[in-house]
Amino acid sequence: MPRDEILPGTLHLLILKTLARCGELHGYQIARTIQQNSENVLQVEEGSLYPALQRMLLKGWVKAYWATTSENRRARFYRLTPAGRKQLQIEQSQFERVVGAIARVIQTA
Amino acid sequence: MNNVREWARRIAILLRRHKFDLDMDEEIRAHLALKERELQQGGLSPAEAHAEARRQFGNSLALRESSRDSWGWTLLEHLAQDLHFAFRKFRKSPAFTAVAILTLALGIGANSAIFSVVDAILLRPLPIRNPSQVVVVQLNIPKINLFHTPVDPPSFHTFSRHTNIFESTALYLNTNLNLTGAGQPQRLVGMRTTASLFPLLGVHPLVGRTFTAAEDVHGAGHVVLLSEALWKELFGAASNVIGRYVQLDRQSYEIIGVLPAKLQILYPDVQFWIPMALSPRAFKGDLCCTMLGRLRPNITRQQAQTVLGIDAAHEVESAPPWARPMFAGFSISVTPLMQEETGDISHPLYLLLGAVLFLLLIACANVANLLLARGSIRSREMAIRAAIGAGRRRIVAQLLTESLLLSLAGGALGLLFAWWGITALVDFAPANLPHPQTIHLDASVLAFTFIVSALAGIFFGVAPAMQASKVDLTDSLKESIRSGPSISRHGLRRALVLSEIALTSVLLVGAGLLLQSFAKLLDVNPGFNPTHLLTLQISPSKQVSAAQTAWRRQYAEFSRTLLSRISAMPGVLYAALSDGPPLMHPYNSVFLIRGYHPGANGPQPHADTVSTSPEYFTTMKIPLLYGRTYTDEDIQAKNPVVVVDEALANRFWPGQSALGKQVGYNNKGPWYTIIGVVGTVRSHTLARATRGTLYFPAYYPGMSLLVRTVSNPAALAPVIRAQIATLDPTQAVYSVKTMSQRISESVAQQRFATALLALFAVLALILAAIGLYSVMAYVATQRTHEIGVRMALGAQRRDVLRLVLGQGARLALIGVALGVALAFALTRVMASLLFGVTPADPITFVGVSAMLLLVALVACYVPARRAMKVDPIVALKYE
Numbered sequence: 001m002p003r004d005e006i007l008p009g010t011l012h013l014l015i016l017k018t019l020a021r022c023g024e025l026h027g028y029q030i031a032r033t034i035q036q037n038s039e040n041v042l043q044v045e046e047g048s049l050y051p052a053l054q055r056m057l058l059k060g061w062v063k064a065y066w067a068t069t070s071e072n073r074r075a076r077f078y079r080l081t082p083a084g085r086k087q088l089q090i091e092q093s094q095f096e097r098v099v100g101a102i103a104r105v106i107q108t109a
Numbered sequence: 110m111n112n113v114r115e116w117a118r119r120i121a122i123l124l125r126r127h128k129f130d131l132d133m134d135e136e137i138r139a140h141l142a143l144k145e146r147e148l149q150q151g152g153l154s155p156a157e158a159h160a161e162a163r164r165q166f167g168n169s170l171a172l173r174e175s176s177r178d179s180w181g182w183t184l185l186e187h188l189a190q191d192l193h194f195a196f197r198k199f200r201k202s203p204a205f206t207a208v209a210i211l212t213l214a215l216g217i218g219a220n221s222a223i224f225s226v227v228d229a230i231l232l233r234p235l236p237i238r239n240p241s242q243v244v245v246v247q248l249n250i251p252k253i254n255l256f257h258t259p260v261d262p263p264s265f266h267t268f269s270r271h272t273n274i275f276e277s278t279a280l281y282l283n284t285n286l287n288l289t290g291a292g293q294p295q296r297l298v299g300m301r302t303t304a305s306l307f308p309l310l311g312v313h314p315l316v317g318r319t320f321t322a323a324e325d326v327h328g329a330g331h332v333v334l335l336s337e338a339l340w341k342e343l344f345g346a347a348s349n350v351i352g353r354y355v356q357l358d359r360q361s362y363e364i365i366g367v368l369p370a371k372l373q374i375l376y377p378d379v380q381f382w383i384p385m386a387l388s389p390r391a392f393k394g395d396l397c398c399t400m401l402g403r404l405r406p407n408i409t410r411q412q413a414q415t416v417l418g419i420d421a422a423h424e425v426e427s428a429p430p431w432a433r434p435m436f437a438g439f440s441i442s443v444t445p446l447m448q449e450e451t452g453d454i455s456h457p458l459y460l461l462l463g464a465v466l467f468l469l470l471i472a473c474a475n476v477a478n479l480l481l482a483r484g485s486i487r488s489r490e491m492a493i494r495a496a497i498g499a500g501r502r503r504i505v506a507q508l509l510t511e512s513l514l515l516s517l518a519g520g521a522l523g524l525l526f527a528w529w530g531i532t533a534l535v536d537f538a539p540a541n542l543p544h545p546q547t548i549h550l551d552a553s554v555l556a557f558t559f560i561v562s563a564l565a566g567i568f569f570g571v572a573p574a575m576q577a578s579k580v581d582l583t584d585s586l587k588e589s590i591r592s593g594p595s596i597s598r599h600g601l602r603r604a605l606v607l608s609e610i611a612l613t614s615v616l617l618v619g620a621g622l623l624l625q626s627f628a629k630l631l632d633v634n635p636g637f638n639p640t641h642l643l644t645l646q647i648s649p650s651k652q653v654s655a656a657q658t659a660w661r662r663q664y665a666e667f668s669r670t671l672l673s674r675i676s677a678m679p680g681v682l683y684a685a686l687s688d689g690p691p692l693m694h695p696y697n698s699v700f701l702i703r704g705y706h707p708g709a710n711g712p713q714p715h716a717d718t719v720s721t722s723p724e725y726f727t728t729m730k731i732p733l734l735y736g737r738t739y740t741d742e743d744i745q746a747k748n749p750v751v752v753v754d755e756a757l758a759n760r761f762w763p764g765q766s767a768l769g770k771q772v773g774y775n776n777k778g779p780w781y782t783i784i785g786v787v788g789t790v791r792s793h794t795l796a797r798a799t800r801g802t803l804y805f806p807a808y809y810p811g812m813s814l815l816v817r818t819v820s821n822p823a824a825l826a827p828v829i830r831a832q833i834a835t836l837d838p839t840q841a842v843y844s845v846k847t848m849s850q851r852i853s854e855s856v857a858q859q860r861f862a863t864a865l866l867a868l869f870a871v872l873a874l875i876l877a878a879i880g881l882y883s884v885m886a887y888v889a890t891q892r893t894h895e896i897g898v899r900m901a902l903g904a905q906r907r908d909v910l911r912l913v914l915g916q917g918a919r920l921a922l923i924g925v926a927l928g929v930a931l932a933f934a935l936t937r938v939m940a941s942l943l944f945g946v947t948p949a950d951p952i953t954f955v956g957v958s959a960m961l962l963l964v965a966l967v968a969c970y971v972p973a974r975r976a977m978k979v980d981p982i983v984a985l986k987y988e
Contacts, residue, residue, distance in 0.1 A: 027136060028143040046140065047167045047175070050133075054179040058118055060111065066132075076136050083111075 011044070011052050012061075013095055016088040019062065019080045026075035027053065053078060061087045122180050133173050141166055171498075187503070191510035198511065205483065206515070209476045213519025215872060216472030217565065218526030221550070221558045223465045223865075225531055227458050228557075229548040231451055236371040238311025239403075242276075243446040244410060246400040246417065251438040253699050253715040254800070260400045262392050267420055268400065268441075274413050275402040279306035280385060282398040287650040287841040288343075290356035293834070294650050296843040297339070297357070299381040307368075309403050310375075316340075317351045317366030320384045327391075330384035333362035337370040339380040357381070358650050359839075374544045375450070401446065410443050417441040435699065435713050454542060457862045460939055461869075464619060467612045468869050468876075469565065474605045474612075475880045477569035480512065481602050482887060484577035491577055504578040512570025513563065520562030524550065527558070537864070539857030572601060599888070606877075606884045607924045613870070613877040614928020614961060615935055620870035621953040622936060622946055623863040629945035630856055636790030637691060638730035642848035643822035644690060645814045645829065650839040665808040669741070671836055672722060675829060680819050685728035686812040689719035691790045692851050693813065700803065702761060703771040703780055714772075716757055716801040717792050720809055726752075726787055728817050736768045736785030739806040743784075750806070751781035756789040757801025772803065781805070794855055796944050815848075822847045862942060874961075878968045885917045886972040896976055897984025910977040917969030918962070925958050925965075932957075 061084035148158035281302035304320035324330040689695025758767035
């Protein structure tokens with residue numbers, strides 16, 4: 001099934017939401033979760049995932065730390081910060097507003 | 110607050126870059142491993158999974174870099190990388206780096222030096238309160254050729270009444286007095302001023318106070334303010350100097366204050382100030398004094414000028430009928446103080462700044478050429494960079510960083526050159542360069558140097574950077590240089606050399622014109638014999654008005670005795686006294702000619718008036734043309750006499766004898782009969798011809814002593830001083846110089862400008878020659894293969910020489926042609942500095958062109974010879 005591109009600007013929202021739902025994940029897991037939760041529609045490019053994570057680290061929305069996975073592998077895990085939670089709310093409401101507006105425009109009864 | 114934390118995180122990452130990279134690498138590896146495993150589970154073989162994972166993942170290096178980018182330090186990191194790389198590159202080619210930095214240091218240093226002079230003198234505001242509102246009020250009386258003259262006290266009072274224009278006004282004039290009562294009398298330079306001056310300027314005394322209005326009244330006011338320098342000299346800067354006394358011209362003055370040294374910037378060498386204390390009749394009608402005014406905050410100069418213009422009109426109307434023709438065209442000028450202070454010197458200084466900028470442009474062109482040459486050598490390096498992913502912008506950024514590094518290093522070294530230059534300049538500076546002691550490398554000069562260095566770096570770096578970054582990957586990665594660099598690279602280097610030659614031409618023409626002017630100036634016949642002539646100024650220690658006849662007779666006796674004693678000394682031929690020797694700006698006044706009425710529109714007769722002792726003309730070796738000169742008897746005689754110079758005689762009695770004609774100052778007499786006509790001398794400057802001089806026989810206190818000696822005049826100075834002291838110990842003797850010294854000082858400004866411009870022109874010529882040489886060497890090397898072919902086809906070595914020289918000569922010719930055209934357009938700017946030479950003087954233009962072509966041919970000769978000596982077989986194989 002052809003995979004669609006992530007809408008520009010929504011990657012942060014997707015990552016934040018994923019982390020909010022799942023607590024702590026490492027990079028690979030985030031990508032997989034988004035893919036799974038979107039029923040394979042959305043595929044996150046690693047080329048955009050990691051830069052995005054770095055940006056979110058810079059802004060203080062997520063926190064990163066090294067830990068071992070269930071298979072005893074060393075990986076860097078990410079977790080939301082309170083600021084991140086706030087950002088999630090902001091971005092979610094913004095997204096819903098925009099999408100709602102678009103929907104209204106294209107809905108020609 | 111969030112911003113602060115964000116910045117803190119940024120800085121943390123910056124400091125732990127290495128750890129960041131390691132972490133990133135590990136994270137990527139982990140991600141890849143997991144992906145691989147997923148693919149394996151999906152059915153691919155390990156090898157296939159590995160490859161597919163990597164393929165899906167993409168460029169990990171790019172990923173790591175773009176992750177890094179998110180933190181925003183990329184620019185800084187790139188800069189650091191570029192700097193590091195540039196340093197390494199420069200260390201590997203020390204010769205290139207040294208030449209480039211030296212060339213830039215020369216150009217930038219010269220600019221900094223001249224700029225510091227311009228800054229200190231023209232740009233820095235005067236050290237007074239709100240200097241832009243202070244103006245000088247002067248009169249213009251065109252009918253008697255007087256412009257921007259001082260005012261007389263009645264006019265001062267009239268103008269000062271306009272309190273709606275002026276917040277305050279002040280009046281002052283020079284008064285030099287002898288410091289007496291303390292050993293050998295010392296001549297001091299001083300000013301008489303109204304009490305309003307210091308509040309007007311906003312200058313506060315270091316110690317004590319300034320004058321009160323009560324002290325500024327006639328009869329009162331034997332108080333004095335000392336300059337800081339005099340305070341240190343006489344009292345060792347003692348703090349208890351207030352209330353002590355000094356004796357000036359045998360009068361006691363109480364010291365009430367000390368003025369700060371910064372006042373020296375406006376009033377150099379003024380050592381004391383006393384109150385004006387004008388009597389109602391003093392200086393009436395005498396254009397004696399400088400008037401300053403502080404304009405009210407909202408008043409402009411033009412407004413003041415208009416209002417005062419009305420006053421001028423009134424003054425003309427209220428003048429007596431016989432004086433009214435003199436006032437035609439009378440006007441009042443209101444000039445900002447700053448302009449008045451720097452008026453004469455601003456033009457030559459800005460010209461020098463322009464010239465030195467040309468020098469910098471030539472230096473930049475040379476360095477650009479060097480960079481272009483390097484660019485072609487580095488084409489492989491550029492190709493590799495492009496191949497591994499550097500965008501054009503990144504390459505250009507790196508090359509510009511190198512250029513900036515060069516230019517900033519050049520700027521730093523240039524500051525050192527500038528510092529030396531300034532030290533030399535200040536020593537060599539002409540007398541009318543105001544306050545040279547304030548010229549130094551201060552913050553604004555440093556800022557200027559930095560900005561100029563940065564701009565220069567960009568200016569000469571851009572074109573080579575753009576050139577070098579234009580990479581044709583396949584060609585450059587292969588070894589072949591046969592195709593050679595593109596025509597455009599050639600063209601750029603040629604264009605640079607052309608512009609260098611053109612700019613050098615302009616500088617050379619300018620220098621040539623100034624040199625000719627200077628030579629012509631020194632060639633001027635001053636009208637007298639200046640060699641072996643000593644000048645001294647003497648003044649008695651008693652301020653007297655000329656009306657005290659007893660004193661005058663006594664002084665005449667003293668003068669005659671002094672002159673006879675001095676002429677009798679061994680080594681002395683003649684001695685004389687004069688109150689207006691040549692080059693010392695004699696008085697000028699209007700006079701009347703008996704029986705001549707100029708009419709309403711005719712020029713009023715006016716001339717320099719000089720009083721001398723009878724031996725003056727013999728001492729000065731001024732030729733007597735007709736009639737006779739005066740003797741001591743004529744001074745006492747009932748019929749007063751006068752001697753005129755040829756200029757005056759020809760002006761008023763052309764074609765006839767002036768002997769027997771009579772002149773005077775008052776229609777009621779006395780009339781002076783002209784008994785002789787002498788040769789004309791240059792009374793003011795070498796450049797300015799006088800309009801006429803009247804010589805009167807008289808002895809006045811304060812005349813200059815002129816001594817014609819057999820040989821070395823300076824050697825006799827101490828003996829003459831001693832002689833004067835023996836005769837009258839209260840005389841102060843000062844300003845002892847030989848006439849040759851005075852002449853040299855009078856042309857100091859021209860010498861200064863000429864020497865500097867000549868220096869810049871020579872430096873430019875050297876740089877341009879080097880530039881031309883390097884381009885020709887390069888071009889000749891490029892054509893080696895072609896030369897081989899030509900020789901193989903039968904060309905002689907001579908033909909090759911001609912070929913290369915011809916190319917160089919063509920280049921030089923075009924450059925010179927451009928330069929001459931440019932010079933033609935630009936030299937009119939310096940017309941006011943020239944003497945006896947027009948800005949389009951053909952001799953200069955032809956001479957400069959010839960010299961440049963010659964130098965160019967010499968510069969091309971070496972590469973041409975090298976090309977000529979090439980072995981054709983080697984040349985053919987040359988790729």
